[in-house]
Amino acid sequence: MELTGAEIVVQALKDEGVEYVWGYPGGAVLHIYDAIFKQNDVRHILVRHEQAAAHAADGYARATGKPGVVLVTSGPGATNAVTGIATAFMDSIPMVVLTGQVPTPVIGSDAFQEVDTVGITRPCVKHNFLVKRVEDIAETIKKAFYIATTGRPGPVVVDIPKDVTDPNVRIPYEYPQKIEMRSYNPVERGHLGQIRKAVDLMMAAERPVVYTGGGVVLGDGSAELTELVRRLNFPITQTLMGLGAYPATDRQFLGMLGMHGTYEANMAMHEADVLIAIGARFDDRVTGKIASFCPNARIIHIDVDPASISKTVRVDVPIVGQVKSVLADMLRLIDELSCEPNAEALARWWARIGAWRDVECLAYDHSDEVIKPQFAIETLYKVTRDRDFYLTSDVGQHQMFAAQFYPFDKPRRWINSGGLGTMGFGVPSAMGVKQAFPEADVGVVTGEASVQMCIQELATCSQYNLPLKIFLLNNGYMGMVRQWQEFFYDGRYSHSYVDALPDFCKLAESYGHVGMRIEKPADLEDAYREAFGMKDRLVFLDVVIDPEENVYPMIEAGKGHHEMHMSPHLSSERELA
Amino acid sequence: MRHIISILLENEAGALSRVSGLFSARGYNIESLTVAPTEDPTLSRMTLVTRGDENIIEQIKKQLNKLIDVVKLVDLSEGPHIERELMMIKVRAEGAMREEIKRLSDIFRGSIIDVTANSFTIEMTGDGNKLDAFIAALEGDTIIETVRSGPLGIARGGRRLTLTT
Ligand SMILES: Cc1cc2nc3c(=O)[nH]c(=O)nc-3n(C[C@H](O)[C@H](O)[C@H](O)COP(=O)(O)OP(=O)(O)OC[C@H]3O[C@@H](n4cnc5c(N)ncnc54)[C@H](O)[C@@H]3O)c2cc1C
Numbered sequence: 001m002e003l004t005g006a007e008i009v010v011q012a013l014k015d016e017g018v019e020y021v022w023g024y025p026g027g028a029v030l031h032i033y034d035a036i037f038k039q040n041d042v043r044h045i046l047v048r049h050e051q052a053a054a055h056a057a058d059g060y061a062r063a064t065g066k067p068g069v070v071l072v073t074s075g076p077g078a079t080n081a082v083t084g085i086a087t088a089f090m091d092s093i094p095m096v097v098l099t100g101q102v103p104t105p106v107i108g109s110d111a112f113q114e115v116d117t118v119g120i121t122r123p124c125v126k127h128n129f130l131v132k133r134v135e136d137i138a139e140t141i142k143k144a145f146y147i148a149t150t151g152r153p154g155p156v157v158v159d160i161p162k163d164v165t166d167p168n169v170r171i172p173y174e175y176p177q178k179i180e181m182r183s184y185n186p187v188e189r190g191h192l193g194q195i196r197k198a199v200d201l202m203m204a205a206e207r208p209v210v211y212t213g214g215g216v217v218l219g220d221g222s223a224e225l226t227e228l229v230r231r232l233n234f235p236i237t238q239t240l241m242g243l244g245a246y247p248a249t250d251r252q253f254l255g256m257l258g259m260h261g262t263y264e265a266n267m268a269m270h271e272a273d274v275l276i277a278i279g280a281r282f283d284d285r286v287t288g289k290i291a292s293f294c295p296n297a298r299i300i301h302i303d304v305d306p307a308s309i310s311k312t313v314r315v316d317v318p319i320v321g322q323v324k325s326v327l328a329d330m331l332r333l334i335d336e337l338s339c340e341p342n343a344e345a346l347a348r349w350w351a352r353i354g355a356w357r358d359v360e361c362l363a364y365d366h367s368d369e370v371i372k373p374q375f376a377i378e379t380l381y382k383v384t385r386d387r388d389f390y391l392t393s394d395v396g397q398h399q400m401f402a403a404q405f406y407p408f409d410k411p412r413r414w415i416n417s418g419g420l421g422t423m424g425f426g427v428p429s430a431m432g433v434k435q436a437f438p439e440a441d442v443g444v445v446t447g448e449a450s451v452q453m454c455i456q457e458l459a460t461c462s463q464y465n466l467p468l469k470i471f472l473l474n475n476g477y478m479g480m481v482r483q484w485q486e487f488f489y490d491g492r493y494s495h496s497y498v499d500a501l502p503d504f505c506k507l508a509e510s511y512g513h514v515g516m517r518i519e520k521p522a523d524l525e526d527a528y529r530e531a532f533g534m535k536d537r538l539v540f541l542d543v544v545i546d547p548e549e550n551v552y553p554m555i556e557a558g559k560g561h562h563e564m565h566m567s568p569h570l571s572s573e574r575e576l577a
Numbered sequence: 578m579r580h581i582i583s584i585l586l587e588n589e590a591g592a593l594s595r596v597s598g599l600f601s602a603r604g605y606n607i608e609s610l611t612v613a614p615t616e617d618p619t620l621s622r623m624t625l626v627t628r629g630d631e632n633i634i635e636q637i638k639k640q641l642n643k644l645i646d647v648v649k650l651v652d653l654s655e656g657p658h659i660e661r662e663l664m665m666i667k668v669r670a671e672g673a674m675r676e677e678i679k680r681l682s683d684i685f686r687g688s689i690i691d692v693t694a695n696s697f698t699i700e701m702t703g704d705g706n707k708l709d710a711f712i713a714a715l716e717g718d719t720i721i722e723t724v725r726s727g728p729l730g731i732a733r734g735g736r737r738l739t740l741t742t
């Protein structure tokens with residue numbers, strides 16, 4: 001088979017099993033767009049901004065576990081995609097981004113729409129390539145997918161100069177079946193001796209806590225994790241990225257930990273004697289002040305990336321490997337040794353945790369007058385709990401309320417930007433999810449500030465008939481910013497008021513969607529049900545909420561887990577508990 | 578602590594900037610860095626000198642290993658090793674000074690590789706301390722120009738940094 005470079009790009013995607021490519025055309029990729037036009041296997045979704053292409057591919061990857069694919073042109077196409085690439089990088093999302101580049105003879109001459117894409121993206125990709133010869137396209141794309149999806153996943157950029165896809169040059173095509181790279185050998189299995197050490201430590205533990213993160217979701221380790229935690233009767237807490245890997249409605253789940261984590265999760269961390277960290281990276285939003293992090297705990301850490309281990313917090317038993325295989329080995333070992341955890345000590349531990357739970361740190365003041373954001377999320381859960389439901393989020397208070405008040409029972413159902421915290425992520429990532437699961441309900445929780453950062457994608461949703469349900473928790477503020485200004489800047493709300501808001505209902509309608517504005521708590525549930533009733537329509541729900549609600553509990557940056565700000569709703573006595 | 582790290586690197590465009598970019602992005606310091614192809618033209622060997630406490634050095638090594646272009650890496654400071662640095666130094670050499678400088682260069686096993694009526698260019702190898710000592714031994718205004726390669730390192734004895742070990 002003799003193909004042009006452009007045809008090779010498309011054929012390689014087919015051979016890789018790619019269903020969708022999110023992209024936006026331009027001069028440097030026109031040959032590739034022509035090759036896309038001539039076939040029907042790889043479907044191209046035309047977004048309205050390259051950032052959204054990356055977020056959509058990212059959402060698809062998070063929901064399916066398969067790599068997302070992006071195609072953009074050189075120069076501004078590539079730079080617009082950078083925010084989306086960095087978002088995927090921070091959360092370790094497998095993604096392959098094809099960028100057009102100016103023809104090789106003019107690279108470096110400040111040619112029209114030239115930027116050094118490889119240079120610009122280097123710090124925010126797992127790896128990147130500049131393809132200089134048509135003969136190298138197939139192998140490079142193979143490598144890109146291999147690197148993106150193995151080990152600790154991440155985005156890979158493949159920069160393709162226009163002359164490399166010249167329609168007049170044909171070469172024989174063969175897609176490599178397998179690729180080996182001497183410089184890249186990701187670890188699979190964990191070291192059995194280390195796993196043994198971990199098991200010994202766990203069995204001796206009196207106050208154990210399992211702390212898991214995005215790695216369990218990424219590595220499909222949910223079943224093994226659930227089995228292990230249930231068998232040992234250990235308490236478990238999860239990061240923002242880990243939610244859903246263990247069923248949140250289960251008795252042993254303490255809720256999220258960290259800055260906006262629950263009282264019981266953070267107190268348990270603070271008092272633990274053995275911490276079992278699984279696919280989590282000890283982020284500063286989780287650890288708070290390092291010096292007072294888990295002061296009494298011996299730490300076991302399972303992670304596929306050696307560089308995640310002892311990066312910010314020294315650990316005692318490092319285990320490098322894929323969560324799934326390490327946890328399976330751990331379960332097998334526990335069976336073989338027929339060892340049991342310390343039941344007596346655990347009973348005492350659960351009693352202490354029970355007392356922390358009784359504080360009810362997430363309690364809030366109900367209102368019949370104004371919709372509380374917490375109530376808006378609780379109602380969403382009530383309406384969707386029995387549906388096949390995915391929820392994506394933007395960034396801000398609404399994101400935290402969703403994490404706290406929507407109990408996710410399955411992995412890959414909660415899709416949000418944690419590491420970069422990218423406003424604008426919500427709507428486009430939901431497009432990717434909906435594309436992957438057309439039969440499922442896909443919701444977006446967002447804020448009036450965040451949603452405007454990728455609002456143009458409402459057009460993409462009309463064009464491809466993506467009936468998302470968008471829950472805009474409209475407080476008229478950049479609520480998360482306002483909260484910090486209230487706490488740390490004596491209420492000087494510098495530029496955190498979102499003025500001149502559009503009429504979101506009309507805006508949605510102008511794109512051909514349905515808009516609904518909800519102002520009273522009593523109307524909320526019916527409105528939600530009505531929205532989900534419109535199976536084939538995108539419904540934009542402008543939910544007017546209490547403008548000055550805060551997210552509690554909160555640990556200030558640089559404070560310890562035991563130094564939480566609690567809701568003023570709770571008595572000050574309890575605050576000191 | 579000062580560490581000298583040897584790296585086998587894919588000999589590809591951009592590999593060097595991945596390493597230097599890593600150091601600047603993560604705020605690690607580089608004291609010196611030298612790189613050149615090896616006897617296998619697909620591989621380059623880099624010698625990098627850095628400083629940091631134990632935790633930082635561990636992270637530097639892990640982060641370097643994580644770079645796709647890094648094939649292999651060894652921290653030479655962990656064992657006995659040899660370091661050599663090349664210096665070329667151009668010095669004023671006039672009248673009676675010419676003999677004096679020649680003698681000093683001989684003591685340090687330097688060789689004079691270029692001569693003009695009023696200057697010498699001396700080539701000298703050794704570890705960094707020796708080169709520093711030579712510079713210190715020259716009188717202040719004698720030096721016209723110096724260029725140093727930064728250290729190269731290799732393990733003593735049978736230990737080696739190659740693809741096969
Ligand atoms: C407004 C805002 C507030 C936030 N507040 C909080 C908060 O209160 N609490 C909180 O937890 N987070 C919070 N975050 C998120 C926070 O910034 C981090 O993104 C998050 O804590 C990181 O989660 P993680 O540790 O699970 O790491 P991830 O970024 O999910 O990293 C996954 C880890 O698992 C490893 N891994 C990947 N795949 C595998 C595999 N197959 N096997 C083994 N290991 C694997 C990776 O190497 C990595 O170390 C907030 C974010 C925002 C935007």
Ligand SMILES: Cc1ncc(C[n+]2csc(CCOP(=O)(O)OP(=O)(O)O)c2C)c(N)n1
Binds near residue numbers: 396
């Ligand atoms: C692109 C980007 N710019 C700025 C920020 C900083 N930031 C974090 S939350 C936030 C406010 C979000 O406001 P809104 O979307 O209305 O959500 P709310 O907090 O009110 O729920 C801002 C500006 C960010 N995370 N991303």
Ligand SMILES: [Mg+2]
Binds near residue numbers: 396447473474478479
């Ligand atoms: Mg808001």
